[in-house]
Amino acid sequence: MQFIQLLNKLVINIVITLSLVLTCVMSPAAAAKKVYVDGMPFDSLSDAVPAIVDKSTIYLEKGVYTKGAYITKSDISIIGEPGVVFDGAFVDGKAALVLTGNNVLVESIECTNIAVPDGNGSCIKFEGRNITIRDLYVHDSQSGVMTSRVKGSVNIEFSKFERLGNRNGYSHAMYIIADELNVRYSTIVSNKKQGSGIKSRSAKVLVENSLLATLDGVDSRLIDMAEYGELIIRDSILQQGPNSSNSQLIAYGLEKKPKKFAINRIELKNNLIFYDRDVNVLISKRLDDEFVNRGNVFVGDFNHPNQMVPGNSWYLSRQAAKVKPYPYLPTIEERTLVMDQIRALGNKENL
Structure with missing residues (x-):
């Protein structure tokens, strides 16, 4: 009888452990997310921004990002791993990503629930010259992609x-x-x-x-x-x-x-x-x-x-x-x- 109880307890612990592992694997919010700037790891996008220079490549690990970024550099690439989601994130009262440099690439990100006080929150606000946006999914937000008057x-x-x-x-x-x-x-x-x-x-x-x-x-x-x-x-x-x-x-x-x-x-x-x-x-x-x-x-x-x-x-x-x-x-x-x-x-x- 005692053996059966111990066995049942062991099975329950295994099930709970597996459930926690699967939750961590399947939930983007639970996934660890590093941001890499030219190969250097950072714990958050905010931490990474000061390291960005002209011609940098910024790589985002999958996960939910609740803070946006204001990036001024040119000739940069912002690449997301599948599963990168900006949820309710914005900076400068404008967008999840406010980009003011020239010749920018943004690839493989998702934005949702982007809302700002003036009612025009977007996933990307571009204020530079020349941008390519690829594999972007924007939904259930105030707007998608906006620019200032740009060349x-x-x-x-x-x-x-x-x-x-x-x-x-x-x-x-x-x-x-x-x-x-x-x-x-x-x-x-x-x-x-x-x-x-x-x-x-x-x-x-x-x-x-x-x-x-x-x-x-x-x-x-x-x-x-x-x-x-x-x-x-x-x-x-x-x-x-x-x-x-x-x-x-x-x-x-x-x-x-x-x-x-x-x-x-x-x-x-x-x-x-x-x-x-x-x-x-x-x-x-x-x-x-x-x-x-x-x-x-x-x-x-x-x-x-x-x-x-x-x-x-x-x-x-x-x-x-x-x-x-x-x-x-x-x-x-x-x-x-x-x-x-x-x-x-x-x-x-x-x-």
């Missing part, structure tokens, strides 16, 4: 922005003021509180191989080009959801300011566009010098088809296009196949 390019690749927006349309998944914004192989979905997916005052915006969708969010528009410039959207998927607060997917120059840039044109090519709102408008624009609109597939009813359909294909509903009902959307990788299936099987409208 050079902002490049966002293989990233996801989800459930962002605040202050009734004054916070967005991206708010970029640069010479050029390039968004590739990225997803922007379910913006809230009338935030836009991309709000830009840049000279050029290129969106390609990306998915921008309202879904069940309450967004403003997918893209808002406030000060004109060149807007190119190609090989992408756009969707307007039933709760979008504006009828237009895209706004171009609606703030009625004078032209600021030498090139003011719009190009929409080879996109798959879904309309799931009662009243849908592809684009509201003014003072563009050129509007190129061809090779797109429109699914759903929308205003002004006579102006928009020539050079494109239009299917009055998802049912007519032979695609699944809302909220289905294909992945970026499925876009070409789904467009080919719609053209082959769907009942096309003819104007």
Whole structure:
């Protein structure tokens, strides 16, 4: 009897020990996190910042970071191990990472619950020249990526922005003021509180191989080009959801300011566009010098088809296009196949 009791006690202790080990392994908050600057270890990101110099590489071990960082150096790389999460972290009343140097790379981090007193807290606030952001996941925050008025390019690749927006349309998944914004192989979905997916005052915006969708969010528009410039959207998927607060997917120059840039044109090519709102408008624009609109597939009813359909294909509903009902959307990788299936099987409208 005593032996059985001892055996049971031993088994219970083993189970408790294994449970604690698994908890430590599986919980990002419990994981030990070191920060390395050019190979030198630090116990926290705050401790590491003074060691950062131009051309440094900053490596973050996985874990939850509740404090942000203000980094001024140029030609740096900030690389996260899979599982790096900035949760509620911000500095300078702006963002989890405030970066003011030139030629910066940020790769493989996640941000959530970023909120600041002025209502515009972001994952990254960039105030330098040239940044590449790759494998970023920002969600459930006031905004995603913001810049001051900067020179050079902002490049966002293989990233996801989800459930962002605040202050009734004054916070967005991206708010970029640069010479050029390039968004590739990225997803922007379910913006809230009338935030836009991309709000830009840049000279050029290129969106390609990306998915921008309202879904069940309450967004403003997918893209808002406030000060004109060149807007190119190609090989992408756009969707307007039933709760979008504006009828237009895209706004171009609606703030009625004078032209600021030498090139003011719009190009929409080879996109798959879904309309799931009662009243849908592809684009509201003014003072563009050129509007190129061809090779797109429109699914759903929308205003002004006579102006928009020539050079494109239009299917009055998802049912007519032979695609699944809302909220289905294909992945970026499925876009070409789904467009080919719609053209082959769907009942096309003819104007």
